[in-house]
Amino acid sequence: MSDPKTGPQGVVIGLPAIYAQVQETDDKVDLLTNKIGELVAVNRRLDSHSATIAEHDQRIDKLEIVQAVLQAQQKPSTPWPSIVTAVAAILSSVVTIGALLVMGSKIAAALS
CATH class of the missing domain: 1.20.5 (Single alpha-helices involved in coiled-coils or other helix-helix interfaces)
Known part of the structure:
Protein backbone atom coordinates (compact mmCIF):
# COMPACT_ATOMS: atom_id res chain seq x y z
CA MET A 1 0.00 0.00 0.00
CA LYS A 75 -95.93 32.40 14.07
CA PRO A 76 -96.54 34.32 10.89
CA SER A 77 -97.65 37.86 11.66
CA THR A 78 -100.88 39.27 10.31
CA PRO A 79 -100.35 41.98 7.70
CA TRP A 80 -101.20 45.46 8.97
CA PRO A 81 -103.90 46.21 6.35
CA SER A 82 -105.95 43.29 7.70
CA ILE A 83 -105.65 44.62 11.24
CA VAL A 84 -106.68 48.14 10.19
CA THR A 85 -109.67 46.75 8.27
CA ALA A 86 -110.78 44.67 11.28
CA VAL A 87 -110.57 47.68 13.62
CA ALA A 88 -112.51 49.83 11.13
CA ALA A 89 -115.20 47.14 10.84
CA ILE A 90 -115.56 46.94 14.64
CA LEU A 91 -115.85 50.73 14.93
CA SER A 92 -118.39 50.79 12.11
CA SER A 93 -120.45 48.10 13.88
CA VAL A 94 -120.39 50.08 17.14
CA VAL A 95 -121.58 53.22 15.32
CA THR A 96 -124.35 51.25 13.57
CA ILE A 97 -125.57 49.75 16.86
CA GLY A 98 -125.54 53.24 18.41
CA ALA A 99 -127.57 54.59 15.48
CA LEU A 100 -130.09 51.74 15.81
CA LEU A 101 -130.50 52.45 19.53
CA VAL A 102 -131.08 56.13 18.83
CA MET A 103 -133.66 55.26 16.14
CA GLY A 104 -135.33 52.78 18.49
CA SER A 105 -135.62 55.38 21.23
CA LYS A 106 -137.09 57.93 18.76
CA ILE A 107 -139.65 55.39 17.54
CA ALA A 108 -140.54 54.53 21.13
CA ALA A 109 -140.91 58.23 21.95
CA ALA A 110 -143.10 58.77 18.89
CA LEU A 111 -145.39 55.84 19.77
CA SER A 112 -145.90 56.82 23.35
Whole structure:
Protein backbone atom coordinates (compact mmCIF):
# COMPACT_ATOMS: atom_id res chain seq x y z
CA MET A 1 0.00 0.00 0.00
CA SER A 2 2.62 2.46 0.82
CA ASP A 3 6.11 2.54 -0.49
CA PRO A 4 8.72 4.18 1.73
CA LYS A 5 10.21 5.93 -1.30
CA THR A 6 7.03 7.40 -2.82
CA GLY A 7 4.76 7.80 0.21
CA PRO A 8 1.22 6.57 0.67
CA GLN A 9 -0.82 5.62 -2.37
CA GLY A 10 -4.44 6.68 -3.00
CA VAL A 11 -6.39 9.59 -1.59
CA VAL A 12 -4.89 11.26 1.42
CA ILE A 13 -7.16 13.40 3.58
CA GLY A 14 -5.45 15.44 6.21
CA LEU A 15 -6.73 16.20 9.68
CA PRO A 16 -7.47 19.87 8.89
CA ALA A 17 -9.76 18.81 6.02
CA ILE A 18 -11.53 16.29 8.25
CA TYR A 19 -11.90 18.90 11.00
CA ALA A 20 -13.32 21.44 8.51
CA GLN A 21 -15.80 18.86 7.23
CA VAL A 22 -16.87 17.99 10.79
CA GLN A 23 -17.32 21.69 11.61
CA GLU A 24 -19.41 22.21 8.46
CA THR A 25 -21.54 19.18 9.31
CA ASP A 26 -21.92 20.43 12.89
CA ASP A 27 -23.06 23.84 11.61
CA LYS A 28 -25.59 22.19 9.30
CA VAL A 29 -26.91 20.05 12.16
CA ASP A 30 -27.28 23.17 14.33
CA LEU A 31 -29.16 24.92 11.52
CA LEU A 32 -31.44 21.92 11.07
CA THR A 33 -32.04 21.77 14.82
CA ASN A 34 -33.14 25.41 14.81
CA LYS A 35 -35.39 24.86 11.80
CA ILE A 36 -36.95 21.78 13.40
CA GLY A 37 -37.60 23.79 16.57
CA GLU A 38 -39.36 26.46 14.51
CA LEU A 39 -41.33 23.79 12.67
CA VAL A 40 -42.43 22.21 15.94
CA ALA A 41 -43.56 25.63 17.21
CA VAL A 42 -45.52 26.26 14.01
CA ASN A 43 -47.11 22.81 14.22
CA ARG A 44 -48.16 23.44 17.82
CA ARG A 45 -49.75 26.73 16.80
CA LEU A 46 -51.53 25.00 13.91
CA ASP A 47 -52.83 22.33 16.27
CA SER A 48 -54.05 25.03 18.64
CA HIS A 49 -55.78 26.89 15.82
CA SER A 50 -57.32 23.66 14.54
CA ALA A 51 -58.73 22.95 17.99
CA THR A 52 -60.12 26.49 18.19
CA ILE A 53 -61.71 26.15 14.76
CA ALA A 54 -63.27 22.83 15.77
CA GLU A 55 -64.75 24.49 18.87
CA HIS A 56 -66.11 27.32 16.73
CA ASP A 57 -67.64 24.80 14.33
CA GLN A 58 -69.41 23.11 17.24
CA ARG A 59 -70.70 26.44 18.53
CA ILE A 60 -71.91 27.42 15.05
CA ASP A 61 -73.72 24.08 14.72
CA LYS A 62 -75.44 24.65 18.07
CA LEU A 63 -76.44 28.19 17.05
CA GLU A 64 -77.85 26.93 13.76
CA ILE A 65 -79.94 24.37 15.65
CA VAL A 66 -81.23 27.05 18.03
CA GLN A 67 -81.99 29.33 15.09
CA ALA A 68 -83.93 26.56 13.33
CA VAL A 69 -85.95 25.86 16.49
CA LEU A 70 -86.74 29.56 16.96
CA GLN A 71 -87.79 29.93 13.34
CA ALA A 72 -90.08 26.91 13.70
CA GLN A 73 -91.68 28.47 16.79
CA GLN A 74 -92.37 31.81 15.14
CA LYS A 75 -95.93 32.40 14.07
CA PRO A 76 -96.54 34.32 10.89
CA SER A 77 -97.65 37.86 11.66
CA THR A 78 -100.88 39.27 10.31
CA PRO A 79 -100.35 41.98 7.70
CA TRP A 80 -101.20 45.46 8.97
CA PRO A 81 -103.90 46.21 6.35
CA SER A 82 -105.95 43.29 7.70
CA ILE A 83 -105.65 44.62 11.24
CA VAL A 84 -106.68 48.14 10.19
CA THR A 85 -109.67 46.75 8.27
CA ALA A 86 -110.78 44.67 11.28
CA VAL A 87 -110.57 47.68 13.62
CA ALA A 88 -112.51 49.83 11.13
CA ALA A 89 -115.20 47.14 10.84
CA ILE A 90 -115.56 46.94 14.64
CA LEU A 91 -115.85 50.73 14.93
CA SER A 92 -118.39 50.79 12.11
CA SER A 93 -120.45 48.10 13.88
CA VAL A 94 -120.39 50.08 17.14
CA VAL A 95 -121.58 53.22 15.32
CA THR A 96 -124.35 51.25 13.57
CA ILE A 97 -125.57 49.75 16.86
CA GLY A 98 -125.54 53.24 18.41
CA ALA A 99 -127.57 54.59 15.48
CA LEU A 100 -130.09 51.74 15.81
CA LEU A 101 -130.50 52.45 19.53
CA VAL A 102 -131.08 56.13 18.83
CA MET A 103 -133.66 55.26 16.14
CA GLY A 104 -135.33 52.78 18.49
CA SER A 105 -135.62 55.38 21.23
CA LYS A 106 -137.09 57.93 18.76
CA ILE A 107 -139.65 55.39 17.54
CA ALA A 108 -140.54 54.53 21.13
CA ALA A 109 -140.91 58.23 21.95
CA ALA A 110 -143.10 58.77 18.89
CA LEU A 111 -145.39 55.84 19.77
CA SER A 112 -145.90 56.82 23.35
